[in-house]
Amino acid sequence: MPAPDPAVPVPGACAFAASRLLPLLDTFFLEIGQVRNSDDTEAVHRLRVASRRLRAALPLFPLCFPEKDLRLWIREVKDCTRALGAARDTDVRIAFLKKYLKGRGRVPAGKTSESPVPIRTGADPLVRLQKKLRSERKTQQEKLVGILDKIEQGGELLRLRESCRALADQKTRGKKNCISGVPPVAADRIGARLVSPQQYEPFIRSPDAVPEHHALRIAIKKLRYTIETFAPIYRRGMAKQIRQLKRLQDLLGEIHDCDVWIDDLGHAILTARSRKAFRETTEEKTIPDLTPFRQLLCNREKERNRLYRQFVRCWDALLRAGFWEDLEACALDGQRSACRRRKTGTQGAEEAAFLRMLDPVPDQQAHSLHVADLADRLFTGLLTLHNLKNRDRTLLRYAAIVHDIGWAGGRRGHQARGAALILAENGLFVNIKEQGMIALIAGLHGGQAAIRHKGFYRLLPQEDKERVLLLAALLRIADGFDYTHDSCITDLNCTIRETEILCEPTGTGNTGPCRERAIKKSDLFAKVFTLPLVIP
Numbered sequence: 001m002p003a004p005d006p007a008v009p010v011p012g013a014c015a016f017a018a019s020r021l022l023p024l025l026d027t028f029f030l031e032i033g034q035v036r037n038s039d040d041t042e043a044v045h046r047l048r049v050a051s052r053r054l055r056a057a058l059p060l061f062p063l064c065f066p067e068k069d070l071r072l073w074i075r076e077v078k079d080c081t082r083a084l085g086a087a088r089d090t091d092v093r094i095a096f097l098k099k100y101l102k103g104r105g106r107v108p109a110g111k112t113s114e115s116p117v118p119i120r121t122g123a124d125p126l127v128r129l130q131k132k133l134r135s136e137r138k139t140q141q142e143k144l145v146g147i148l149d150k151i152e153q154g155g156e157l158l159r160l161r162e163s164c165r166a167l168a169d170q171k172t173r174g175k176k177n178c179i180s181g182v183p184p185v186a187a188d189r190i191g192a193r194l195v196s197p198q199q200y201e202p203f204i205r206s207p208d209a210v211p212e213h214h215a216l217r218i219a220i221k222k223l224r225y226t227i228e229t230f231a232p233i234y235r236r237g238m239a240k241q242i243r244q245l246k247r248l249q250d251l252l253g254e255i256h257d258c259d260v261w262i263d264d265l266g267h268a269i270l271t272a273r274s275r276k277a278f279r280e281t282t283e284e285k286t287i288p289d290l291t292p293f294r295q296l297l298c299n300r301e302k303e304r305n306r307l308y309r310q311f312v313r314c315w316d317a318l319l320r321a322g323f324w325e326d327l328e329a330c331a332l333d334g335q336r337s338a339c340r341r342r343k344t345g346t347q348g349a350e351e352a353a354f355l356r357m358l359d360p361v362p363d364q365q366a367h368s369l370h371v372a373d374l375a376d377r378l379f380t381g382l383l384t385l386h387n388l389k390n391r392d393r394t395l396l397r398y399a400a401i402v403h404d405i406g407w408a409g410g411r412r413g414h415q416a417r418g419a420a421l422i423l424a425e426n427g428l429f430v431n432i433k434e435q436g437m438i439a440l441i442a443g444l445h446g447g448q449a450a451i452r453h454k455g456f457y458r459l460l461p462q463e464d465k466e467r468v469l470l471l472a473a474l475l476r477i478a479d480g481f482d483y484t485h486d487s488c489i490t491d492l493n494c495t496i497r498e499t500e501i502l503c504e505p506t507g508t509g510n511t512g513p514c515r516e517r518a519i520k521k522s523d524l525f526a527k528v529f530t531l532p533l534v535i536p
Helices: 011-035 041-061 066-103 123-154 156-168 182-193 197-204 210-233 234-273 293-320 322-331 347-356 364-380 390-404 405-409 413-425 432-443 454-460 462-480 514-518 523-529
Strands: 491-494 501-507
Touching: 011 041, 011 123, 011 156, 011 182, 041 066, 041 210, 041 462, 066 123, 066 156, 066 234, 123 197, 123 210, 123 234, 123 293, 182 234, 182 322, 182 364, 182 454, 182 514, 197 210, 197 293, 197 413, 197 454, 210 454, 210 514, 234 293, 322 347, 322 432, 322 454, 322 514, 347 390, 364 405, 364 462, 390 413, 390 432, 405 413, 413 432, 432 462, 462 514, 462 523
Parallel strands: none
Antiparallel strands: 491 501
């Protein structure tokens, strides 16, 4: 039997994805013709921005497209973005050098003229550098046009646009841009991109942490583009947060431009000084004048220091204002009221909605329901230890019911796929935070209990984070007890001791493999309960 397609389309979320990707694709193809004219540097900039936005948005919707196609599209956009980035960076350097050379001889008001070292125009190293950059730009233009030809002739991104149009034509319930499955997905994606102040704080105070400043710029850029993708579902489109992030990104971008100049000029000076005069100079045996390089290097270092001080002031102001904490809160709770509004129903109606999610995986239904019963027995047996509430018991049952729905796309990666499907489900009666918590609990049921890359988890208050880990620990044990999917273990008896927790399963048939699996999956249990689990 062939493996099922790993892409499991979710109509609501995918319709939203199409509504965000199609404008980017239209802009992308519109600018391609303009970029063929190498004189239009702004067209290169616009196409580069469109490609970067497209590259940032595509991975946000993995359930909407076949995995193989998505990788192909992302790679093609990435190649184009790199070529555009090289061309744009050269354009910026040429424009700056032109302006610098034009204003080099001017004396600022209030300053006296110094006697510059006389330089012959033909021997000016900066003029030679300018010619070299223009030559490099022509080579880059040829490569860029070749990539654009491949995009237009290969038709892969045209196929992506057609796929998006097909998704956009699907009929979805609810108001435009307020599909119930989108807010949890948005919170998860933004949470995954959030920049941690603590992560970069040691490098903010170091002006020489050049690689870290560049990495911070990239992280902020990705966060900003992610927020812009989901902006329609948030109040005021999170315009204030986007504006602050853009300010940081622009400052770090200008700092990076200075760093590139400083590195290149320093290398050029060292290279020139290491040459032997009789081999590298003219017939007159004159030594090359490096004064223009040193003057430009000094200019860029001063500008870099000014921009760095400005960036630190901006960063500190955001820290004092609690910007990052507010951004986390807004990502979780800042959706427009129309997007946050959910249907309400009885607990029976809630559970029925989760049970309907098992329809695509009928082979997993019996296993999922049995795991839900075992998880409930664990919850009851350890009640005096975890002191969780009845609502937590309900969330654990819902997570157990849907923990294996990722099998609809195959066994490989089914935990992460299942969590993504839960986040993007439209018809659930729980609120946004509970939907995200259920997805987290279900996504942790197998493999390594790694939580660090779960975006939604980061946005939760500490109390809710602890609840997620406690419930996930119970689900992992319950799933291990039905490892063979034959319901051989029918009951559990838990005893809480001072140094350990004894869990005695009873059942029929060979229960050994299930016991062994439960012990193997007790890693998270031992961590959150600070007591080892003993299964005789």
